[in-house]
Amino acid sequence: MxxxxxxxxxxxxxxxxxxxxIRVVDGVSLTIHPGEAVGVVGESGSGKSITALSILRLVPExxxxxxxxxxxxxxxxxxxxxxxxxxxxxxxxGMIFQxxxxxxxxxxxxxxxxxxxxxxxxxxxxAERRARVVDxxxxxxxxxxxxxxxxxxxxxxxGMRQRVMAAVAMACNPKLxxxxxxxxxxxxxxxxxxLALMLDIRKRFNSAIMLIxxxxxxxxxxxxxxxxxxxxxxxEEADTRTLFRDSRHPYxxxxxxxxxxxxxxQKRLHQIEGSVxxxxxxxxxxxxxxxxxxxxxxxxxxMPPLVTHGDGHRAACWATAPKAIAQGEAA
Amino acid sequence: MSETVAPTGGKPLDALAEREALAPExxxxxxxxxxxxxxxxxIVATVVIALFIAIALLAPVIAPYxxxxxxxxxxxxxxxxxxxLGTDQFGRDVLSRxxxxxxxxxxxxxxxPLLAAIAGTSLGxxxxxxxxxxxxxxxxxxxxxxxFPELLLAILIAAALGGxxxxxxxxxxVAFTPGFARVARASTLAVKQEPYVEAAIASGVRTPLIIIRxxxxxxxxxxxxxxxxxxxxxxxxxxxxxxxxxxxxxxNPSWGNIIRDGLNNMxxxxxxxxxxxxxxxxxxxxxxxxxxxxxxxxxxxxSR
Numbered sequence: 325m326x327x328x329x330x331x332x333x334x335x336x337x338x339x340x341x342x343x344x345x346i347r348v349v350d351g352v353s354l355t356i357h358p359g360e361a362v363g364v365v366g367e368s369g370s371g372k373s374i375t376a377l378s379i380l381r382l383v384p385e386x387x388x389x390x391x392x393x394x395x396x397x398x399x400x401x402x403x404x405x406x407x408x409x410x411x412x413x414x415x416x417x418g419m420i421f422q423x424x425x426x427x428x429x430x431x432x433x434x435x436x437x438x439x440x441x442x443x444x445x446x447x448x449x450x451a452e453r454r455a456r457v458v459d460x461x462x463x464x465x466x467x468x469x470x471x472x473x474x475x476x477x478x479x480x481x482x483g484m485r486q487r488v489m490a491a492v493a494m495a496c497n498p499k500l501x502x503x504x505x506x507x508x509x510x511x512x513x514x515x516x517x518x519l520a521l522m523l524d525i526r527k528r529f530n531s532a533i534m535l536i537x538x539x540x541x542x543x544x545x546x547x548x549x550x551x552x553x554x555x556x557x558x559x560e561e562a563d564t565r566t567l568f569r570d571s572r573h574p575y576x577x578x579x580x581x582x583x584x585x586x587x588x589x590q591k592r593l594h595q596i597e598g599s600v601x602x603x604x605x606x607x608x609x610x611x612x613x614x615x616x617x618x619x620x621x622x623x624x625x626x627m628p629p630l631v632t633h634g635d636g637h638r639a640a641c642w643a644t645a646p647k648a649i650a651q652g653e654a655a
Numbered sequence: 656m657s658e659t660v661a662p663t664g665g666k667p668l669d670a671l672a673e674r675e676a677l678a679p680e681x682x683x684x685x686x687x688x689x690x691x692x693x694x695x696x697x698i699v700a701t702v703v704i705a706l707f708i709a710i711a712l713l714a715p716v717i718a719p720y721x722x723x724x725x726x727x728x729x730x731x732x733x734x735x736x737x738x739x740l741g742t743d744q745f746g747r748d749v750l751s752r753x754x755x756x757x758x759x760x761x762x763x764x765x766x767x768p769l770l771a772a773i774a775g776t777s778l779g780x781x782x783x784x785x786x787x788x789x790x791x792x793x794x795x796x797x798x799x800x801x802x803f804p805e806l807l808l809a810i811l812i813a814a815a816l817g818g819x820x821x822x823x824x825x826x827x828x829v830a831f832t833p834g835f836a837r838v839a840r841a842s843t844l845a846v847k848q849e850p851y852v853e854a855a856i857a858s859g860v861r862t863p864l865i866i867i868r869x870x871x872x873x874x875x876x877x878x879x880x881x882x883x884x885x886x887x888x889x890x891x892x893x894x895x896x897x898x899x900x901x902x903x904x905x906x907n908p909s910w911g912n913i914i915r916d917g918l919n920n921m922x923x924x925x926x927x928x929x930x931x932x933x934x935x936x937x938x939x940x941x942x943x944x945x946x947x948x949x950x951x952x953x954x955x956x957x958s959r
Contacts, residue, residue, distance in 0.1 A: 380857055382853065382856060382857060410859045410860070410861050411859065412859075413856065413857050413858060413859040414857065414858035414859030414860075415859055418857075418858070419854070419857040419858070421850050421853070421854050421857075422850075423850050426849060426850045426851060427850040427851050427853075427854045428851055428854070429851045429855070429868075429869050429872075429873070430851070430873065431872040431873055432868070432869075432872070440855075440858070440860065440868070441858045441859070444858070444859045444860060445859060489854070492854070492858055493858070495858070
């Protein structure tokens with residue numbers, strides 16, 4: 325197997341004064357291989373969107389301070405001069421945003437918007453570009469693409485706009501597609517269509533997908549591997565099957581119990597007590613500590629490291645870590 | 656767990672794609688139609704403005720006399736079949752002077768708001784988009800200019816530079832620029848936060864193109880409204896400057912200096928003052944009415 329496509333190492337994003345920084349992303353590391361679909365799961369405020377934006381260096385610096393490294397095909401994007409990032413954005417890494425209703429320019433036709441992405445990165449004649457736009461629209465399941473090139477975004481429904489967004493993101497055949505909650509603002513039937521579109525894109529373009537979501541069902545549908553984030557930390561990482569069957573982190577276990585199933589007879593859904601601490605309020609130890617059912621004294625002082633539990637399965641929790649490692653770390 | 660989402664993987668995409676119809680798009684023609692026919696008064700105002708523009712363009716053809724030709728035998732005549740609006744103290748035909756005067760008034764009314772819109776929008780967009788020190792410098796400059804009323808600023812500059820055509824255009828442009836810059840800056844701050852701007856950056860669009868293609872087209876509506884409203888002000892201020900003697904210089908006619916000349920001669924004939932004043936009133940009123948209609952159509956907050 326070739327090397328990883330994307331390797332994020334120790335990514336940290338801070339806001340606020342240097343003396344008392346607020347860490348929104350704290351030492352996140354993750355790896356995506358070519359053609360792989362990786363889900364990044366977490367509640368609102370877990371830092372998953374900022375992580376995605378940092379990969380494309382879209383987090384404004386200042387006010388933010390970003391450190392760590394983002395290796396894309398072995399090349400550190402953090403070291404690329406700001407003026408050169410536009411060659412990577414759209415061309416090597418495409419991105420789909422959360423809000424299809426407002427992620428398209430309301431005063432440009434959808435044809436022009438897709439064409440813009442091609443124009444920026446490829447040398448093609450106008451006719452070739454138009455042909456490619458039509459192909460892309462057909463690919464994302466837009467009926468009668470030729471007729472709809474000249475339509476404006478407000479003429480489309482949310483699901484259709486998300487398809488247009490996908491066409492923009494895939495315009496230059498990027499090796500990695502980052503989808504930031506692509507289904508959040510859509511109703512359930514349209515969600516299913518957009519997910520089918522993701523799978524289809526992956527199959528046809530052989531692109532890797534980084535799917536950011538808070539919906540474990542979406543992850544189960546699309547992804548091979550899952551990264552669970554909480555308060556700026558990676559809590560657990562495993563292939564999808566392992567994560568759903570044999571989770572080693574109390575937070576992930578809580579999340580999984582909160583998903584309603586068709587067969588369950590319980591009246592109330594399970595919930596994890598409390599809510600995500602606001603960034604900056606927990607400075608030492610594990611940020612999940614106040615809500616955790618298995619908390620120990622040690623959790624108050626030390627953030628547990630990611631401990632390997634099996635092939636590619638890692639979790640950051642003192643309570644579930646193998647005894648030897650937990651004690652070894654302490655010694 | 657995967658039963659929580661309906662399985663979709665195997666089906667071809669086309670079967671899933673909704674066969675929804677496109678929502679109708681109100682084109683440019685329909686938008687203009689909305690502006691014109693929203694109220695009867697707007698139709699009248701549009702006809703009036705069209706008439707005045709035609710008069711200004713065709714002045715040499717329709718003016719019965721040379722507006723500068725003096726005649727000692729025809730001084731202070733009341734309206735008659737030869738001179739519909741009478742003559743002034745130099746025996747010049749008032750109607751011809753009003754007709755030629757419309758050229759000066761309308762060209763200022765159109766040109767200076769346009770130039771001010773271009774200058775002000777550029778400054779405002781740059782300030783709003785880049786922020787930081789750029790924004791602070793431009794904003795303080797605008798604040799300084801805004802501290803002076805437009806008219807006072809215009810009088811200051813006109814008095815310093817003199818009253819040639821281009822000087823007055825510059826005067827009015829400078830006087831109007833801050834207003835456009837403020838509006839453009841505020842709108843840019845709002846548009847800059849829009850997800851579509853971030854999405855464009857994420858697809859590799861560079862900053863100059865972001866501004867030209869994604870920011871400016873989305874802030875144009877309030878700028879257009881401001882332009883129509885300030886056309887009226889431009890005509891008013893040009894008339895004021897000419898009336899004060901620092902605008903269009905005699906003997907060239909402009910509605911402002913027709914009134915000024917008439918004032919010195921008020922007791923011999925009232926026609927220059929009355930007709931000059933009426934011309935200004937009618938045009939300014941008509942432009943303001945159109946401006947209101949444009950605002951109502953372009954502003955989504957006001958229901959129609």
